[in-house]
Amino acid sequence: MTARGLSVDLLLRRSDTFRLALDLTIGPGKTIALLGPNGSGKSTAVAAIAGLLPIDTGEIALNDTVLDNPDGRLFVPAEQRRIGVVFQDYLLFPHLTALENVSFGLRSRRIGRDEALSRSREWLARLGLSELETSKPGDLSGGQAQRVALARALVTEPDLLLLDEPLAALDVTTRSELRHTLDEHLAAFPGPRMLITHDPTEAFLLADEIHIIEHGEITQSGSADEIRLRPRTQYAADLAGSNLVAGVASSGIVNAGAQTLHIADDAIRGPVLVTVHPTAITVHSHAPEGSQRNSWATTVERVEQLGSRVRLRTGAPLPLTVEITEGSRADLSLEPGARVWIAFKATEVGVSRA
Amino acid sequence: MLGLVGVAFFVLPLLGLLGRVPWSDLPELMTSPVVADALRLSMIASISATAISLVVGVPLAWLMARVEFPGRALLRGIVTLPLVLPPVVGGAALLFALGRRGLVGEPLNEATGLLLPFSTWGVIVAATFVAMPFLVITVEGALRNMDRRYEGAAATLGARRWTVLRRVTLPMIGPSLVAGLVLTWARAFGEFGATITFAGNLQGRTQTLPLAVFVALESDRDTAVAISLIMVVVSLAVLVALRDWWGRAL
Numbered sequence: 008m009t010a011r012g013l014s015v016d017l018l019l020r021r022s023d024t025f026r027l028a029l030d031l032t033i034g035p036g037k038t039i040a041l042l043g044p045n046g047s048g049k050s051t052a053v054a055a056i057a058g059l060l061p062i063d064t065g066e067i068a069l070n071d072t073v074l075d076n077p078d079g080r081l082f083v084p085a086e087q088r089r090i091g092v093v094f095q096d097y098l099l100f101p102h103l104t105a106l107e108n109v110s111f112g113l114r115s116r117r118i119g120r121d122e123a124l125s126r127s128r129e130w131l132a133r134l135g136l137s138e139l140e141t142s143k144p145g146d147l148s149g150g151q152a153q154r155v156a157l158a159r160a161l162v163t164e165p166d167l168l169l170l171d172e173p174l175a176a177l178d179v180t181t182r183s184e185l186r187h188t189l190d191e192h193l194a195a196f197p198g199p200r201m202l203i204t205h206d207p208t209e210a211f212l213l214a215d216e217i218h219i220i221e222h223g224e225i226t227q228s229g230s231a232d233e234i235r236l237r238p239r240t241q242y243a244a245d246l247a248g249s250n251l252v253a254g255v256a257s258s259g260i261v262n263a264g265a266q267t268l269h270i271a272d273d274a275i276r277g278p279v280l281v282t283v284h285p286t287a288i289t290v291h292s293h294a295p296e297g298s299q300r301n302s303w304a305t306t307v308e309r310v311e312q313l314g315s316r317v318r319l320r321t322g323a324p325l326p327l328t329v330e331i332t333e334g335s336r337a338d339l340s341l342e343p344g345a346r347v348w349i350a351f352k353a354t355e356v357g358v359s360r361a
Numbered sequence: 362m363l364g365l366v367g368v369a370f371f372v373l374p375l376l377g378l379l380g381r382v383p384w385s386d387l388p389e390l391m392t393s394p395v396v397a398d399a400l401r402l403s404m405i406a407s408i409s410a411t412a413i414s415l416v417v418g419v420p421l422a423w424l425m426a427r428v429e430f431p432g433r434a435l436l437r438g439i440v441t442l443p444l445v446l447p448p449v450v451g452g453a454a455l456l457f458a459l460g461r462r463g464l465v466g467e468p469l470n471e472a473t474g475l476l477l478p479f480s481t482w483g484v485i486v487a488a489t490f491v492a493m494p495f496l497v498i499t500v501e502g503a504l505r506n507m508d509r510r511y512e513g514a515a516a517t518l519g520a521r522r523w524t525v526l527r528r529v530t531l532p533m534i535g536p537s538l539v540a541g542l543v544l545t546w547a548r549a550f551g552e553f554g555a556t557i558t559f560a561g562n563l564q565g566r567t568q569t570l571p572l573a574v575f576v577a578l579e580s581d582r583d584t585a586v587a588i589s590l591i592m593v594v595v596s597l598a599v600l601v602a603l604r605d606w607w608g609r610a611l
Contacts, residue, residue, distance in 0.1 A: 059513045085516035098514040102532040111528070112518035163519065 011035050013167050013199045017065035017075075019055055027051045027223040033167075033199035040202040040214035044242060048223040049203045050095065053171045056201070057092050058085035069199075070166055086115070091165035095172040097156035099144035105131065105155045106140040112163040130158040134188070150181040157192060168193070168200040174209055183359040186212060207246040208282070208359075211235075219243050235328075250327045252281040256358065265324035269300040269353040279358050285318065285330035287355035291348040292339055302350035307341055317341070321349060375593065382590055383583045390587040398565045399573035400591065402484065403550060406569055410488035410549035411496075411542055418496040418545075419538070423526075425497070426504035441498065443491045451490055452558025459486065459559075483560035484567050488549035495548055499541030503534035543603045547596055 012034040019027045027048040033039045043049050054060035056067060058074065061082055067075040069090070074083045099108050106127055113123035131137055134154040144152055153173060160168060173189060174182045190213055193200050204210050210217050211231040219227040219234065219242065227239045234243055235251070254263035259273040261281055268281060289295070295302055309320040317336045319329040329349060339347065383390065390396065425437055443451050459466040459477045470476050477483040511533060515525045531538065553571040560567040562576065570588050577585035 054513070057513070057517050059516065085513065086519050086521050088517070090517060092514070092517045094510065094514055096510075098508075098511050100511060100515075100529060100533075102535070111515070111520070115515070115518050115520040115524055115528075159518070 011070055012037070013056070013201070014066075014068050015056060017055060017062040017067060019051060019060065019062045021051060025223060027055070029055075029220075029225065031218055031225070031228070033201060035198055036196075037216070038193055038200040038202060038214045039216045039218060040204055040210035041218050041220050042204055042207060042210040042246070043220035044205055047220045049205075049220060050171060051223075052220070053092065053094075053169055053203055056167075057090050057169060058083060058088045089163070089166040090169060091160035091163060091167070092169045093153075093156045093160045093171065093173045096176055097144075097152050099147075099152055099155055099159070101144050104141050104143055105136060105147065105151075108144070108155055109159045109162050112159060116163065127158070127162055130162045131155070134158050134192075148181075149177045150185055153177065153185055154188065157189070161192065161196065166198050168196050168198060169203070170201065171203045172205070173202070174206065175204070189213065208251065208280070211251060212280070219246075250281075250283040250285065252283075252325065254279055254281055259353070261356075261358070263325060266303060268356060270356045270358050271354045272358055275358055282357040282359075283327065283351055283355060284357075285328045288327060288329045288349050288351045290319070290329060290331055290335065290339060290341070291350065294348050295350045297350075298352060299350035300353045301356070302348055304346065304348050307343055307345045307347060310336075310341060310343060321347075378586065378589055378593065381582075381586045383586065386583060387587060387590075390584050391591065393584065395564055395568075395573060395577075396584065396588055396591070399568050399570045399588065402481065402565070402567070403569040403571075405481065406484045406488045406552075406556075407492075407546050407549040409485045410492050410552075411546040413485070413489050414493040414496045414545045415542065418493045418541075419500055419531075422497045422500035422504060426501045437501075441494055444494050444498075448491055448552065448554025448556075449558050452487055452555035452560075455487060455490060455555065455559040459483075478559055479561040479563060479567060481560075481566055484556055484569060487555040487559045488552045491552050491555050492545045492549035495544040496541035499537050499544065500534065503537030504530070507533055539603065543599065547600065550596060551592070 012032060014032045016030045017027070021027065025048070029048075029052055031039065041049050041052060051060065055062050055075070062075050062077060064077055066073060066079075069088070072083075073079065073081050074088055075081065099105075100111065103111065106124065109130055110123040110127035113126060114120070118126075128137070128140065131140060134157065136151060136154055136158065139147065139151060139155075142151075144155070147155065153176070157173070170189070174185055177185060186209065193202075193213060202210065202213055214231070217229065217231060217234055218225045219240070221240065221242055227234060227243050234246070252261075252263045252268070254261040254268065256262075256270065256272075256275045256277060256279040259270055261268040261270055261279060263281065270281070289299070294304070303324060305324070306322040307319055308322045308326075311318040311320075312333075315333055317331050317333055319331065319341065321327050321329060327349065339345075341347065421440070425433060425440070456463065456478060458464045459469070461467065461470060461476060461478065466477060475482070477486055507530070511529055512525050515529045520528065551571060552569070553575065556567065556569060557572055557575070562568050562572050564573075568576070570592050574585050574588045574592075577588065
């Protein structure tokens with residue numbers, strides 16, 4: 008039944024109104040994202056896998072070892088599971104220094120003081136935190152605290168890494184920087200990794216496979232592209248809506264392969280990720296005149312009705328998702344195959360360093 | 362303005378006391394055998410009561426804060442009772458339970474020969490009975506208010522229950538714990554009613570400072586004032602010295 012990696016097939020009733028059903032596997036060296044809105048059951052999933060909350064039915068197994076199986080009366084408590092967790096809000100112990108926080112796991116596992124400290128120092132150094140060894144969590148910035156939390160989770164060399172909203176507490180600039188750090192250390196971690204997030208960018212960039220979770224159930228699983236191109240629920244469609252394009256920026260222009268985009272930020276240079284919200288894009292029958300610096304001719308590939316709105320997928324040179332009102336659709340008589348112009352302002356383009 | 366009335370309300374009795382202090386005879390009065398015995402007993406009783414409260418009260422607070430069981434609300438009421446009950450009633454209740462003919466006292470006496478009333482142990486028991494609720498209530502409140510996710514985080518790091526308590530829970534409620542201990546000690550130090558009812562008033566065995574004041578007020582005013590002064594100075598010193606600790610948590 009079990010295999011290397013994590014396998015989860017569980018049912019958990021938290022109350023009469025909320026239950027979590029989860030069925031997924033993560034192979035060694037793979038990252039999966041559990042992507043869902045607040046209250047969808049993501050943190051409950053973390054608690055169940057970490058061993059802080061017993062499941063009602065099903066089984067959780069990690070590397071051929073069963074961790075929780077109520078039918079078999081088997082439950083391995085959290086302190087005996089080898090799972091590294093980066094918690095939402097990090098939960099660094101406020102009365103301990105950064106070094107003591109990182110060495111906590113090793114000390115709890117009865118590793119001698121000297122070895123625990125030297126291994127912890129090594130991890131702090133690896134994350135560029137050597138100078139903050141004696142700082143208390145209250146004196147750390149959000150980004151520093153996140154890295155201490157990552158060091159604390161990784162220093163014990165766990166078999167599985169769980170990351171619960173690891174970037175949510177950070178401001179936008181720190182977030183893209185730390186997403187980088189996270190990507191690096193995820194890649195270096197040999198076991199399965201599970202990322203819990205409500206931020207599609209995070210999931211799309213860091214995960215090999217994404218599971219969308221809504222109301223305690225997985226509603227769609229697949230690669231970032233599969234979810235982007237074929238969203239199956241309104242929530243997934245809204246997520247997919249964030250057009251995400253990789254490119255290289257210089258002097259206010261992003262070269263995204265077949266198409267260049269104008270952006271408002273002249274200073275940013277090098278590899279970037281560009282987002283354009285579908286509702287920010289307008290559709291025209293002729294080349295538009297006006298202040299929208301990005302515009303090009305394209306073909307409508309797909310038309311989807313979403314309530315009172317219409318979602319279009321456009322084709323070459325740069326496929327995008329566009330959302331317009333039903334009224335505009337009628338005016339333009341948009342059908343698959345129609346030739347149109349699309350346009351959006353440079354200020355509507357979100358740019359972050361890749 | 363009303364604040365100043367409040368200040369006067371607390372300061373005036375203190376001034377009244379200071380006005381009556383026989384300054385010149387003070388060294389002699391304070392070193393008299395009665396006062397020395399009472400001071401020693403008060404220290405022993407109040408510190409022992411605080412230590413017992415720590416050992417027994419913290420687990421009790423943990424039980425009430427963390428474990429769901431039937432009758433928990435009733436238990437909380439019972440634990441809080443010594444705070445509102447007249448201490449004399451508490452002392453009488455202790456006598457009926459632990460006295461020579463008491464519910465537990467009689468078998469205890471037969472089995473071990475130990476007799477709590479009219480012994481220093483009785484003083485400690487009486488002081489613990491009235492003072493421990495301060496510790497239990499403070500610590501229970503702190504445990505309830507603590508973010509329990511930190512304990513979960515410690516568990517995922519491999520910490521067993523005892524390690525979690527020692528390295529995470531107790532340090533995180535540290536200020537409340539100290540506050541509870543200070544209040545407990547202060548209450549035990551000033552304890553009178555339950556002690557005199559349960560343990561009696563024997564110099565050198567059960568006569569603590571408050572009891573000595575009570576006796577001296579009848580016969581020797583100067584000694585009463587001197588003892589009162591000792592109590593004021595010691596209590597105030599402890600409360601002020603540890604103010605940073607307990608003030609933060611309350």
